[in-house]
Amino acid sequence: MKMDTRKQQVLMALITDFIATAEPVGSRTIARKYEMGVSPATIRNEMADLEEMGFIEQPHTSAGRVPSHMGYRYYVDFLMKKHSLSNREEEMIRRGYEDKVRDVGQVVQRTGNLLSQITSYAAVVVRPRAAGSFKHVQMVLMNPGSAMVVVVMNTGAVHHRIIEVAGGITQSDLDTISQVFNAKLQGHNMDSIKLTLIKEIYFELSKHRNLLDLAMYLIKDSFDLDGEEKIYLGGVFNILNQPEFNNVDKVKTLLSLLEQEEMFYSLLERNTDPDGVTVRIGEEINRDEMKECSMVTAAYRIGDTQLGTIGVLGPTRMDYARVVSIVECMTRNLSQTLEKMSRGWK
Template sequence: MSEDRRLEVLRAIVEDYVQTREPVGSRVLVERHALGVSPATIRNDMAALEDAGYIAQPHTSAGRVPTDKGYRLFVDQLSTVKPLSAPERRAIQQFLVDAVDLDDVVDRSVRLLAQLTQQVAVVQYPSLRRSALRHLELVPVGATRLLVVIITDTGRVEQRVLELDAPVPEHLVPELRARLNAAVAGRRLVDLPEPLARTATAFPDAHRPLVQKVVAVVEDTLGEATEERVVIAGASHLARTGTDFTGTIRPVLEALEEQVVLLRLLTEMAEDSAGVSVRIGRENDHVGLAEASVVATGYGADGDPVARIGSVGPTRMDYASTIASVRAVARYLSRILAG
């Protein structure tokens, strides 16, 4: 059997099954696809694909459906990914560009991706472990109170109010702000303790207690804010694809509710490849996702991913369109963070 023709038959089976949800027979393949061979040859090809584990027959006298192994081969052989239309690209840009802060960006992104794919969308918040400090602002809000504002390169903003024992000298705040930014701006947050401590020791003894308090609140704030989390949207879409799962969709929903499961999965997928990665069925370690596929990619400013965005749905998904949507939203999200 021709290897190329076998792949064409598998591609046709996957595309028809994704569209119709019905097992695909040889007669349908002949009618819908210009494969250039006789029905008997198609049947022989399907028998070989079944023997190799790429397709299966769910019921006697029924057509064939792709297996996880078949979907994997299909995805690996995707030479082109369906591009989004110009209206779709404009809609993504317009929907995301109006976001007012990081929380709004993440919320809009996850809702948009769920709408585009009609599946569950997952967006991981930018990781502080991979973020850098863009600016540190100090704002007096009273004689003995100082507002400390931490802004990362991913747009994340953390604020704390520092209560002081005595009034702050007017000249000290701008000097401290300038020195701290000179020492830490542009550095990864995990690398800040040493330059912060070095900056504190550079001040005269009379001002050092205040400086150390500011440094301590910065370190404490970053320590509190390192918790990783994800946001999901579109879980209701699974109800419409419930027949794609054996028995019930509950295991998938339960897996999606576990932040640790999703974070572990996204972290593992980040190691798969630099581009869009796909986990199909039992390639997902969590038993609740054994009948689901996950398509994910990284996003971040300057081509340096700081988090992941992805789509979760049944293994019977339109992989080309899902990959295109995930990649497009990630690119726009990266541009916004870079801006």
């Protein structure tokens, strides 16, 4: 069977209506409300075809039809019309970035709040991992045997951790290492540090044999900031307003899943599309507990460096057209703001 224009129209009408009402849609509703110019009986025939093709399904015999995941996918890929943001929405976004900000983390978090408020779904934001380039390192001896390492990145991110050091190490030893590191590493990103610069540092510190071990350890361990991603989740309660979550069990499984931060890394990592918005529908998320949810995600960046991902999590019945536009717009705004913040920090 082939998809023709009228089938597309019917599918479009059905999905639009279902997104708005959350109720199974019957043939008469489509015929009447969407002015198809044909009778309900004709629509019924088309719907039977669409069902056979797998785009819609019937919850039970005497109910209307509901889009299947495949139906949503077809809608997102081919039917969906671009939604332009209302003035109110534009205004909200613009004002969200007006306030003065202290650091990158704050901007990103505020983005999450805004995103969940505007869309009325949950927002997921992955904060910058160890992206950007090295700006400064400072080591502070906390007590004999342990020191605080603080690394400042050009993105404005600050990482810190406590490490053990040999008992004999003094603050001035730490200063020596810091100086060498700051001189050699500034402007390099973490990957190139590991590969090319170790030899130079080795040479530089050769007159301080006792510090070499510590310096190498630092590069190997403390600068390995991969574990530092931070997930921010906002507006989860929004999602509970959706009628598909009026069942406590569903809420429970969803929430217990959302508390496992690690899950999101694998989920969002697969967001390979380097620019543009990715839509993942129901089963495509590959998580049984989320087969009734969809995610709309996009990456944000400073210049060419991808910093992290923002996204919206809602029921499969979400208003894709609107959400995609909003995510697009917010990613643009966020990237711009970050760029503005970082201009010159290189």
